[in-house]
Amino acid sequence: MKTFTVGLVGCGHISVTHLQAWQKTAGCQVVGVSDLSHELAQKRMAEFNIPTLFPDLDTLIAACDVVDICTPPQVHAWMAEKVIAAGKHLIIEKPLVTAVADWEKLKANLRQSGQEVTVIHNLKFSHSVQQAKKWLDEGRIGQVIRIRREFLTSPSSDRMLVGNGHWSHQLPGGRWFETLPHELYLTHYFAGPLALDAVSIIHTEQAPAGASADEVVIVLKDGRSLATIHFSANCEQNRRVFTVQGSEGMITVDILSDFATLATLKDQKNRRVVGRPLLEAGQTALRAFPDRTAYLQRRRRKDTPHSHLIQQFGHYLQGQAPPPTPLAEVDYVVRYCDQIGQEIERQLAEMRKMQNDV
Ligand SMILES: NC(=O)c1ccc[n+]([C@@H]2O[C@H](COP(=O)([O-])OP(=O)(O)OC[C@H]3O[C@@H](n4cnc5c(N)ncnc54)[C@H](O)[C@@H]3O)[C@@H](O)[C@H]2O)c1
Structure with missing residues (x-):
């Protein structure tokens, strides 16, 4: 070697x-x-x-x-x-x-x-995202009809939103541009190259310096599936969730705890008595013990998504694996980061102009 x-x-x-x-x-x-x-x-x-x-x-x-x-x-x-x-x-x-x-x-x-x-593009290599992709490829949730990505944070939990001096604030679209690649390559991984349909922003009075557009929703779609990405700088819960709704089930990935859940129960009258969320919670609980044990072991070994990606890169250098990020994925991410970042800036400038004109 x-x-x-x-x-x-x-x-x-x-x-x-x-x-x-x-x-x-x-x-x-x-x-x-x-x-x-x-x-x-x-x-x-x-x-x-x-x-x-x-x-x-x-x-x-x-x-x-x-x-x-x-x-x-x-x-x-x-x-x-x-x-x-x-x-x-x-x-x-x-x-x-x-x-x-x-x-x-x-x-x-x-x-x-x-x-x-x-x-x-490290999140693609996380345990929970790999698990979700496996369920999708096995046909467990049918066809992807909807993707929902939530990145809901606040200055109390996001180091990049603290103060007004972080370098991310100078990016097009501010702090969101720093994380946007994650949202775009995940969407690409599960639903392919969906086209940009809309960017909608709000600037509230409490917007931090790094996210002048403190609420942003991005819509992507093709003839089969719709995806939304929601950025918020106003959520003390710090939610980082990725949901893939299929024609026969739903996968939810909690990015921060690296935990994926699968919900495939169909509606039935007798299930409504117990409540489908409770039945699904029972199924999740059965998976939780081995999953959480494995999570702790990964943490102890410092077995991170970065280490999986960089190890594949090492195999690529030795001629034993493809490069970890295909060119089509990189191209998609760069193009839409640029367009979305510019669109957030354009709408902010328009809002400022309207305020100045009043
Ligand atoms: N993949 C992920 O999960 C993830 C997480 C955090 C950050 N990032 C990315 O990693 C990159 C760095 O982020 P960070 O949070 O570590 O930033 P950071 O500000 O903590 O560190 C950046 C370092 O680069 C140095 N630097 C800046 N300009 C330089 C130059 N011209 N020559 C040499 N050194 C220079 C700075 O001195 C600083 O030490 C960014 O692109 C960020 O988006 C990715």
Whole structure:
């Protein structure tokens, strides 16, 4: 097995999950890191026993076979361009870029060099999402007729909504652009490339700086299925739920507890006496014990969606697996992130103009 040297740039929050994942990836070794903050880079070096602090991206690229980009998305495009130009392997956090024009340029360079890009679409690799996809593929819920994604949060539980200085606030659509790739690739995974139908926003008086549009609903559809994505900055419950309604049943994935449930009971008069929600809760409870035990074991082993994705990337490097993120999925996500982000900004500008005109 060939050993690939890995260099990671951007030693902030998510770098820890990446470095844990690289430690589990056979045939890959993180040889160095880089960050504008040398103090932070040195912290990660000490935590993960990494030998080299690269002073800048060029030095890192020159010394490594694989570059792992964990910086804010605003600097992804030029960084990715350098990695591709040097002919090195690229793995990069989502959102891949902040504008579709940057993606077009990158895509042309990738085509020319015959390289692939792996974007961290990690939720696809979570236990609960994999379980949900298995149920769907087994035909347990029939045809997908509706997808509902809820990302309902508030500044009390979302570090990116705190204050007015986080880099996500400067993205098109603000903080929502940071998470939107997750919503779009999940929809794509379960229902294919649904087309954008509508974006509807509200700006309330309590909107935090990072989410001027503090309530957003996005509608996607094709001739068979409808999907909605709801972002809220006003929900103290912190709900992150993904529901797939099929013609014969429903799957609900609670993203934060990595728990999927399947509801396939048909309506019957005698079931109404007990109540279908109660009967379904009983079925869920039977699955809960082994599922929760496995969840705890995964947590102890630091077995994360990132580690599954990065391990598949390692297999891809060895020629033993396809790249973890197909180009069609990446393309879909980048295009709609751009359109939706721009549409949120357009509606906010219109609201501000109307307020100023009054
Ligand atoms: N997949 C997920 O579940 C997930 C979760 C959190 C964050 N992310 C993504 O990961 C990326 C980073 O997010 P984060 O929360 O770790 O951010 P962060 O702000 O905690 O860390 C970013 C780091 O990048 C460094 N940096 C910025 N510009 C740089 C440059 N030009 N050269 C070198 N270093 C530079 C900063 O100093 C900082 O240490 C973002 O794209 C974010 O959307 C993904």
